[in-house]
Amino acid sequence: MGMNYRTFTPPERVKEVFQAYNQVYRTGKPIKLFDMAQVRKDGTQLVAQTSVFPLRNEKGEIVGFRGVGRDITERIQMEEALKQSEERYRTILDEMQEPYYEMDLAGRFTFFNDALCRRLGYSRKELMGMHNKVYTLPEDLERTFEVFNKVYRTGEPHKLFERATIKKDGTLNYSEMSVLPLRNEQGEIIGFRGITKDLTERKKAEQERKQLEQKAQFASRLASVGELASGVAHEINNPLTGVIGYAHLLLARKDISRDVRHDLEIINEGSQRVAGIVKKLLAFARQTKPEQRYVNINELIRNTLDLRAYELAASNIKVTLQLTRDLPMTIADPGQLQQVFLNLIINAETEMKIANDRGRLSIKTEKINNTIRITFKDTGPGITKENLETIFDPFFTTREVGQGTGLGLSVCHGIVTEHNGRIWAESEPGKGATFIVELPVTTEEKQLELAEPEVEETKKITKAKILVVDDEPVIRQLISQVLGEQGHTVETVDNAAGALKMVKSKRYRLILLDIKMPGMSGVDLYKQFQKIAPSLTKRVVFITGDVMGKRTIAFLDKAKTPYIMKPFDARELKTQINRILAKK
Numbered sequence: 254m255g256m257n258y259r260t261f262t263p264p265e266r267v268k269e270v271f272q273a274y275n276q277v278y279r280t281g282k283p284i285k286l287f288d289m290a291q292v293r294k295d296g297t298q299l300v301a302q303t304s305v306f307p308l309r310n311e312k313g314e315i316v317g318f319r320g321v322g323r324d325i326t327e328r329i330q331m332e333e334a335l336k337q338s339e340e341r342y343r344t345i346l347d348e349m350q351e352p353y354y355e356m357d358l359a360g361r362f363t364f365f366n367d368a369l370c371r372r373l374g375y376s377r378k379e380l381m382g383m384h385n386k387v388y389t390l391p392e393d394l395e396r397t398f399e400v401f402n403k404v405y406r407t408g409e410p411h412k413l414f415e416r417a418t419i420k421k422d423g424t425l426n427y428s429e430m431s432v433l434p435l436r437n438e439q440g441e442i443i444g445f446r447g448i449t450k451d452l453t454e455r456k457k458a459e460q461e462r463k464q465l466e467q468k469a470q471f472a473s474r475l476a477s478v479g480e481l482a483s484g485v486a487h488e489i490n491n492p493l494t495g496v497i498g499y500a501h502l503l504l505a506r507k508d509i510s511r512d513v514r515h516d517l518e519i520i521n522e523g524s525q526r527v528a529g530i531v532k533k534l535l536a537f538a539r540q541t542k543p544e545q546r547y548v549n550i551n552e553l554i555r556n557t558l559d560l561r562a563y564e565l566a567a568s569n570i571k572v573t574l575q576l577t578r579d580l581p582m583t584i585a586d587p588g589q590l591q592q593v594f595l596n597l598i599i600n601a602e603t604e605m606k607i608a609n610d611r612g613r614l615s616i617k618t619e620k621i622n623n624t625i626r627i628t629f630k631d632t633g634p635g636i637t638k639e640n641l642e643t644i645f646d647p648f649f650t651t652r653e654v655g656q657g658t659g660l661g662l663s664v665c666h667g668i669v670t671e672h673n674g675r676i677w678a679e680s681e682p683g684k685g686a687t688f689i690v691e692l693p694v695t696t697e698e699k700q701l702e703l704a705e706p707e708v709e710e711t712k713k714i715t716k717a718k719i720l721v722v723d724d725e726p727v728i729r730q731l732i733s734q735v736l737g738e739q740g741h742t743v744e745t746v747d748n749a750a751g752a753l754k755m756v757k758s759k760r761y762r763l764i765l766l767d768i769k770m771p772g773m774s775g776v777d778l779y780k781q782f783q784k785i786a787p788s789l790t791k792r793v794v795f796i797t798g799d800v801m802g803k804r805t806i807a808f809l810d811k812a813k814t815p816y817i818m819k820p821f822d823a824r825e826l827k828t829q830i831n832r833i834l835a836k837k
Contacts, residue, residue, distance in 0.1 A: 263298065266290045277305050278315055288329075289322070299326040352428075355435055355446040358405070360385035363444060372428075372451065374421035388418045390425075404432050405442055415452065427456040486531050487769060490798025490819035493531070495727030496524045501822040502734065528820050547695065548585045550618055550625055551576040557594045558616075561602070569611035570602050576618045581694045583625055585672050590692075593665045593676075597629045597688050600662070604633035604686070620694065624674075627690045636680035644678055717762035717834055721745040722752040722778070723796065724770045728819075732765060735823045736830060749773035753781055756789060763833065764789070765817075768797040776808055790814070794833055 262270050266289075273287055283306040291299050301322035308317035352369035356362050361382050370380055373388055389397055393416055400414050410433040417425045431447035500521040503509065509517070558565075558572060565572060598614065605612025609632070617628040636644065645666040669676040673693050680686040719741050721732045729745040736743050744761075746752045749770060756764065768775040775795060782789035795809070798819035809816060817829050 261291050263290050263292055273305060274318055277307055277318060281307055281315065283307065288325070299324055300329045301325065351451070352449045353446070354449070355444060356385070357444040360401070372426060372449070373418065390417050390419065393417065400432055401445060404434055404445060408434055408442065410434065427452040487798050489527065489531055491725045491728060493524055493527055494798065494820040495731055496520065497528065497820050497822045498731040498735065498826070500524060501824065505823070531820070545584055546587060547582045548587050548590065549582060550627060550692070551580055553587055553591055554594060554616060554618065554627070557591050557598065560595065561598055565602055565614075568602050568606040570605060571613045573613065573615045575615065577620060580618055580625060581620060583692045584695045585692065589668045590672070593668050593690065594627070596662070596665050601629060601631035601633060601686070605631055608634040623694050624691045625694055628687060630685060630687045632685045635682045635684050636678060636686050637682055641678055641680060645676070715834065716740045716742070718742045718760070719744070719763045719765060720752065720755060720761040721765045722749065722775070723765070723767040724748065728767070728796070732826065735826050739827060749775070749778040752778060756782070757785070761792060763830070764793050765796055766793050768795050779812070779814070
């Protein structure tokens with residue numbers, strides 16, 4: 254009785270209590286709930302929930318205070334323990350590397366840790382209340398709903414749920430997600446909770462492994478077809494050279510009838526068609542390195558379209574161009590790149606004509622980082638997912654027999670790869686196809702070899718004594734006749750051993766040497782020349798109908814020896830020999 258409140262109030266709370274009493278005194282209004290810390294006689298503390306009312310006299314004047322206090326120490330301690338527990342729980346969750354989430358039955362986030370923010374790229378404020386639809390792929394929405402719905406219906410957790418989520422920046426994140434029911438105190442399911450394990454790196458590794466396997470398979474198929482191409486080209490080019498060569502010789506004569514000339518033109522046209530297929534095989538096998546030259550891609554595309562303008566118009570194909578101005582140059586073989594562009598244009602034209610008898614082809618060029626991207630987009634029938642995976646394989650075709658060799662896109666792939674570029678296709682059935690070619694931008698000046706000027710056929714060339722070494726009789730006869738008509742003295746031999754004897758006893762200005770012969774090859778004979786007399790090697794000109802392998806190419810590069818590719822016609826042979834003789 255009579256004890257001042259300061260006696261049983263902790264010193265640090267005295268001011269707070271005074272302010273509460275003072276407020277009641279000044280306003281005359283009670284404070285109904287006021288947590289007041291107090292000290293017992295034994296020194297222990299308690300918390301009392303106190304009400305403070307003004308105590309008035311008969312005149313209504315405030316003469317003191319009255320109220321009721323209730324000990325809530327235990328409740329406060331429990332709340333504090335709960336708060337500490339929640340803080341520890343939150344700290345543990347925030348320190349977790351794996352994202353933790355809680356969401357309501359509508360699919361909106363109600364709680365999550367910092368790891369989830371980092372995973373999806375959103376702030377806490379942005380993520381709180383966000384609906385599942387925002388970060389779920391449209392094609393995964395139904396499957397996601399089924400998983401959550403099953404957990405709600407059965408009350409059983411779904412421990413492994415693989416899905417892709419869309420991050421704030423638009424990129425995809427792959428994760429393995431657990432879904433557990435979130436219950437209230439009555440055991441009712443009020444939402445869902447779980448953790449997610451990042452699978453992005455694993456998915457990336459799997460994708461890279463798959464791509465490596467596909468590349469290995471593709472390389473294996475390329476190697477197999479390369480061997481086939483080598484054999485086919487060699488076997489075809491030898492007799493084909495005879496057909497083309499003699500057809501040209503006969504067509505050059507003035508004493509043949511119109512009917513015979515017509516028949517010869519048919520023979521020549523057919524043989525040239527076969528030669529074109531062989532050239533595709535040669536290009537496919539990457540027989541030679543691309544010519545190095547600065548190329549204006551926009552100009553090359555326009556020139557290529559000019560070649561196909563009539564056929565495109567006849568097929569009701571409308572072409573739209575989006576060519577970026579000031580597109581940088583690239584170093585490339587313009588002839589080979591034109592072959593790629595023409596092939597893609599013809600493919601698009603053919604597919605649209607077959608499907609709709611009309612269509613639209615859009616060609617776009619642009620610079621992306623350090624690459625030039627050329628996009629060919631058509632309105633044709635599109636390509637199935639299965640065919641997209643094999644469309645660049647050798648001999649792959651969806652057309653009927655007789656409508657294509659299936660070499661076109663594989664040749665394109667080989668050419669673009671040889672230019673240190675990439676080519677791929679994107680498509681969905683019924684939505685057209687898009688082919689994209691990327692080539693490196695030329696950023697540094699590079700010394701380019703200038704093409705040798707061709708020697709005019711009419712240029713005065715000194716007559717020469719020439720030895721022809723080839724196991725094919727038709728090749729020997731053709732070369733002998735063509736060069737003989739030029740006034741050259743031509744001797745022939747069908748094997749390397751015989752040639753070796755002849756060069757020891759006679760002097761030749763040129764030695765035309767077939768690379769691939771039974772027994773001693775042309776390369777082996779060349780090495781024998783080096784031992785006998787190095788000066789002989791300067792007179793050698795190789796002729797070949799084979800797809801030259803890496804060793805042969807390396808040999809020719811090192812030896813700096815000229816060569817003539819089969820098949821060749823009479824005029825081409827004369828031009829090549831005249832050029833070589835002019836140099837020598």
